[in-house]
Amino acid sequence: MKQLDDFYLNQEEPIKGMFLALKEIILKQDKDINNVLKYGMPIFCYKGKMFCYLWIHKKFKQPYLALVEGKHFDQPFLIQENRSRMKIMLLNTDEDLPIEKIETILEKALNLYKSGIIKV
Template sequence: MLTQLDNFYLQKEEPVKGCLLALREIILKQDKDISAAWKYGMPFFCYKGKMFCYLWVHKKLHQPYIGIVEGKRFDHPNLIIEKRSRMKIMLFEADQDLPIEAIQAILKQAIDLYKTGVIKIR
């Protein structure tokens, strides 16, 4: 039986589907304490149970992106805030190679917020 989380990826068209699946893989490989979850109708990733980041497709641009929950707490040239108060996003061209080093750098910065105690983990 497929979960809502499985269906999220399966219902996407290529190349967006492949891009999202690759991003999921990159996120999960960053740290053993990152887990996948289905929250608010979207694929979320938690760090030790605390919401960390999520995947989505931009409504206007139709580009996949990673949303960093605590993105406002640090700066990276690849992150944009748009009209959000807390989160920042990193957009991707689904038909191009992913900037893996930039993704890893952003995820590491975000994880460090949790590891250093800036974000409290219950």
């Protein structure tokens, strides 16, 4: 758990604050979501299945929330780039987190897992 905590604490502000806030938002979506460190990044799993993760875009230098099953969504704020399955939501460090938008897309993604479309 220390490595996971260190990941968040070693980020520079304002990314550190954004990631910590996102962690809380994601974890409160469902009691079966947990946060682990894999591949050097904080990954959130639903009943052991990868659900979403946080990272920083190399090109844009912006933090983002990645939805593992993002291909199922057509929201214009989700970007696919060269990924076949995942889509990301870039976050602007100069603005407040769009909490309602984040919670809505997380709820939709979680419903995919709960409905059985995504096997857990």
